[in-house]
Amino acid sequence: MSAAASRMPTQSMEIAKVKEHIGAIVTGIDLAQPIDDATRKKLYDAVVEHVVLVIRGQAHLSPGQVQAAGEMFGELMEDQNRRYLVDGFPLISVLDNRHKDSKGQTAKVGANATWHTDHTNQELPPKFTMLYAVAVPDKGGATSVCNARAAYEALPDDVKRQIAGAKTENTLISSARMKTGNPDVVKAQMEAKKPPTVHPLVRTHPETGTKAVWFHKGKTETVTGMSPEETQDFLQDLTDKITQPQFCYAHEYEKGDLLIIDDRASLHKAGFDYDRSQHRRLYRMLVRGDRPY
Numbered sequence: 001m002s003a004a005a006s007r008m009p010t011q012s013m014e015i016a017k018v019k020e021h022i023g024a025i026v027t028g029i030d031l032a033q034p035i036d037d038a039t040r041k042k043l044y045d046a047v048v049e050h051v052v053l054v055i056r057g058q059a060h061l062s063p064g065q066v067q068a069a070g071e072m073f074g075e076l077m078e079d080q081n082r083r084y085l086v087d088g089f090p091l092i093s094v095l096d097n098r099h100k101d102s103k104g105q106t107a108k109v110g111a112n113a114t115w116h117t118d119h120t121n122q123e124l125p126p127k128f129t130m131l132y133a134v135a136v137p138d139k140g141g142a143t144s145v146c147n148a149r150a151a152y153e154a155l156p157d158d159v160k161r162q163i164a165g166a167k168t169e170n171t172l173i174s175s176a177r178m179k180t181g182n183p184d185v186v187k188a189q190m191e192a193k194k195p196p197t198v199h200p201l202v203r204t205h206p207e208t209g210t211k212a213v214w215f216h217k218g219k220t221e222t223v224t225g226m227s228p229e230e231t232q233d234f235l236q237d238l239t240d241k242i243t244q245p246q247f248c249y250a251h252e253y254e255k256g257d258l259l260i261i262d263d264r265a266s267l268h269k270a271g272f273d274y275d276r277s278q279h280r281r282l283y284r285m286l287v288r289g290d291r292p293y
């Protein structure tokens, strides 16, 4: 560490709220420099408070420095999509619109284009999803995040009663999506011999004690007491109730943005509304989480 680095003033960091219910933008910090514990805690707490945090201006980071930045927020876990990883960095996966699936097709609009939270088919889904912008289109291609905690609190009491105690059964891909889903994911699901993973539809945040609606429609086979078809209709209706504009923020990336989402209190989706001839490449890291309850 250079003397200049060790004296770097952490007080130049600013965290600016985006809107009442969601989002904050961080400027005035260089993640290539050592980050002290107080600053790290401020950033962590800001993710939990604002649900999504964007750290601007990190385009100069190497993959190793991106990973170190991710590790400030907890232990990284493997992405279950192992097809595209950064060379030499198995904990960083790559989302790139120029990648092709095993049938030679470039990525089409997939389940990630609809509101969801990540890896709900796992017993211990990630607590944070982090996306780092390597290449971005001129406009569009946002990641949208919805504060599912504030949205839950705003639900009418009869809806809260209806979903209290409900469970979701989660697979890699729901039978409803088997016909239209990514062929690689469908193949992996056909080969999986795993029973569905059961999670609560309304989960309690382990750090704040607040409740949030929490599901991945494309991975949910059933909600308690419903057929797979009823489940899809019900979750679409619930999505519409939750993703009101005041609870959502669509972040259009600048190159070098590091976006951090608290998955325990949110749903998110990828935007495909951009000039597809332009390059969009994100690195994704996941921080290991707890069993939802």
Ligand SMILES: [Fe+2]
Pocket (backbone or CB within 6 Å): 112, 116, 117, 118, 268
């Ligand atoms: Fe996602």
